[in-house]
Amino acid sequence: MTEEEFAEHVLRMNLDGYTVLPNVFTEEECDEAQAQLEQLTDADAPALECLFNKAQIFERIYQVPELLRYVRYFLGEDAILSGAYGSIRHPGAGSGGLHSDGAITGPNRRQSMPLADGDRRITSHVLGLNLIFCISEFTVANGATHVVPGSYKIPDIEVPQPPVHGLRPVEAARGSVLVFNINTWHGASAHTGEAPRYALLTPWRRCWLRSEYDLALMVKEDVLERAGEEGATIFGLSSRIPYLEGRQWDRSTGAPKAEWAHLHR
Numbered sequence: 001m002t003e004e005e006f007a008e009h010v011l012r013m014n015l016d017g018y019t020v021l022p023n024v025f026t027e028e029e030c031d032e033a034q035a036q037l038e039q040l041t042d043a044d045a046p047a048l049e050c051l052f053n054k055a056q057i058f059e060r061i062y063q064v065p066e067l068l069r070y071v072r073y074f075l076g077e078d079a080i081l082s083g084a085y086g087s088i089r090h091p092g093a094g095s096g097g098l099h100s101d102g103a104i105t106g107p108n109r110r111q112s113m114p115l116a117d118g119d120r121r122i123t124s125h126v127l128g129l130n131l132i133f134c135i136s137e138f139t140v141a142n143g144a145t146h147v148v149p150g151s152y153k154i155p156d157i158e159v160p161q162p163p164v165h166g167l168r169p170v171e172a173a174r175g176s177v178l179v180f181n182i183n184t185w186h187g188a189s190a191h192t193g194e195a196p197r198y199a200l201l202t203p204w205r206r207c208w209l210r211s212e213y214d215l216a217l218m219v220k221e222d223v224l225e226r227a228g229e230e231g232a233t234i235f236g237l238s239s240r241i242p243y244l245e246g247r248q249w250d251r252s253t254g255a256p257k258a259e260w261a262h263l264h265r
């Protein structure tokens, strides 16, 4: 991506609250991701969460340098991955309804909103992004994600239901990534097409914001090892809340210092 293209995607995020980054996955990577999603779904109890622990292709979600650069531009160098879900939407699936993300553990959690806020959410800064990897091409027919451009700026916590002025499907090529501010009103649109729509849903947060999962505890050792120097940051080890006293805690690894290793939980 050239500097001009990067600046263009930043401008789109600032204006519309979303953009589509092209060519993040190759055709081959999409084929492999699709096959692995299928395989996971074939299992007795399909589990399409924490995908990075389940097949190496899913480790690519945090390994593409220009994607990381874009995420960190908005969320800081120590931005953390908040989840990694797979999604297979089948023909006939209805529209998912408009919502903002971050309604369960994040800043759009209604139950956590104090009266003093007057039902106004935080819109001044980007607190989280959601990244949807289009493992299939996203089209109007197969239920492309639809968004309301600029809605991330609206402070009301209440999300109106369609039809909403400006609501538009985001058609996107296979291998591209739809990136949006978690405040952006969005949802899956109705699938009226013929073939399943495959996607990876990978939300990111500022490191001090509560995530969907405590991935620092969930990530497998070999996965973390392969993530190299970046791993401790991306999986939130270096931003973990200490469960020991400061003098006993190693912030960089998110674990007890060597001499307190016996206190490891």
Ligand SMILES: O=C(O)CCC(=O)C(=O)O
Pocket: 087, 096, 101, 130, 143, 144, 145, 146, 186, 187, 188, 189, 199, 201
């Ligand atoms: O599947 C889609 O198109 C939307 C998914 C979504 O709303 C999300 O990942 O938060």
Ligand SMILES: [Fe+2]
Pocket: 099, 100, 101, 186, 187
């Ligand atoms: Fe969502």
